[in-house]
Amino acid sequence: MSKQEVILCEELESSLTTAIGNCPHDKLFILTDEHTHRLCLPQLSNIPTLKEATEIIIGAEDIHKNLETLASVWQALSEKGATRHSLLINLGGGMVTDLGGFAASTFKRGIAYINIPTTLLAMVDASVGGKTGINFGGLKNEVGVFNDSKFVILDTEFLKTLDAENICSGYAEMLKHGLISTEAMWEELVSFDLANPDLKQLQRMVGDSVKVKERIVEQDPHEKSIRKALNLGHTFGHAFESWALKRKPILHGYAVAFGLIPELYLSVAKTGFPTEKMRQTVTFIKENYGTLNITCDDYDELIELMHHDKKNQNGIINFTMMGAIGDIRINQTATTEEIKEALDFFREG
Numbered sequence: 001m002s003k004q005e006v007i008l009c010e011e012l013e014s015s016l017t018t019a020i021g022n023c024p025h026d027k028l029f030i031l032t033d034e035h036t037h038r039l040c041l042p043q044l045s046n047i048p049t050l051k052e053a054t055e056i057i058i059g060a061e062d063i064h065k066n067l068e069t070l071a072s073v074w075q076a077l078s079e080k081g082a083t084r085h086s087l088l089i090n091l092g093g094g095m096v097t098d099l100g101g102f103a104a105s106t107f108k109r110g111i112a113y114i115n116i117p118t119t120l121l122a123m124v125d126a127s128v129g130g131k132t133g134i135n136f137g138g139l140k141n142e143v144g145v146f147n148d149s150k151f152v153i154l155d156t157e158f159l160k161t162l163d164a165e166n167i168c169s170g171y172a173e174m175l176k177h178g179l180i181s182t183e184a185m186w187e188e189l190v191s192f193d194l195a196n197p198d199l200k201q202l203q204r205m206v207g208d209s210v211k212v213k214e215r216i217v218e219q220d221p222h223e224k225s226i227r228k229a230l231n232l233g234h235t236f237g238h239a240f241e242s243w244a245l246k247r248k249p250i251l252h253g254y255a256v257a258f259g260l261i262p263e264l265y266l267s268v269a270k271t272g273f274p275t276e277k278m279r280q281t282v283t284f285i286k287e288n289y290g291t292l293n294i295t296c297d298d299y300d301e302l303i304e305l306m307h308h309d310k311k312n313q314n315g316i317i318n319f320t321m322m323g324a325i326g327d328i329r330i331n332q333t334a335t336t337e338e339i340k341e342a343l344d345f346f347r348e349g
């Protein structure tokens with residue numbers, strides 16, 4: 001797996017032209033979904049290198065992140081004459097970069113691809129680090145491969161196309177990056193006015209946040225060790241997300257923000273994370289994300305969902321906890337009693 005280059009661009013045209021110039025190809029394809037086709041592609045329409053590109057449009061949102069959509073992309077590539085030397089540009093949120101990355105990684109045993117993330121979540125997380133894939137058999141990201149894009153082009157101008165919910169969703173992953181990084185970064189994140197975001201400041205914070213992810217992925221691209229730090233908030237988070245899916249679906253980042261609460265509670269109880277910093281983080285989350293209305297009757301279902309997490313080994317639920325900000329403790333466990341206590345804290349704390 002070659003290392004991908006992340007470009008925090010000032011000007012999309014020149015960054016994209018450079019990236020494409022560095023990826024010799026015969027034919028150029030651009031994958032969009034019905035939202036980015038309408039809202040984002042027009043911002044690229046004057047770029048001369050893209051004039052030759054063939055667009056492939058797929059349905060938007062997670063429900064389309066499936067085998068059928070993947071097959072439709074393979075089909076379009078095949079029918080429109082893509083070869084092993086073709087290049088695919090993924091323009092969209094995490095669904096497009098994950099599915100497009102997987103389509104590129106498997107078509108004719110792999111063609112090169114470039115990610116242009118258009119949501120905050122995809123900018124700070126999904127598009128960086130080479131995880132590609134689709135949902136399968138009712139399970140999220142069940143089938144996929146690790147394979148880096150050649151370039152990730154971050155143009156924070158796209159943040160202007162996002163609604164407040166999608167900003168909050170991506171911001172949860174930034175909060176996670178702050179917790180696993182430095183006090184200064186965490187402090188800035190929990191003091192930020194997320195309800196009225198200063199986009200200039202947010203743009204700089206996106207750059208800092210992506211660097212945290214890049215640093216970790218570089219050390220452990222295949223998640224054998226330290227990359228598990230990026231799973232902070234995700235053990236409870238994925239269970240909350242699946243639980244909500246059967247009732248009233250929530251955005252991934254909301255599930256992660258909610259997941260950080262019980263996981264920081266466990267970090268205080270088990271690995272010595274400072275109570276005051278946990279409280280400050282929880283207050284920020286509650287103020288900006290609200291809560292999820294679970295009751296104690298939901299605990300068994302949530303724990304069952306945690307048992308299905310693909311991060312587990314030998315049937316034991318795997319947690320990432322924190323000893324302090326930046327002090328990452330991977331491969332932690334908790335008893336059922338402790339998990340229930342953490343859920344009590346989530347509801348009442």
Ligand code: GLY
Binds near residue numbers: 131223231
């Ligand atoms: N989203 C977590 C990771 O890329 O490892």
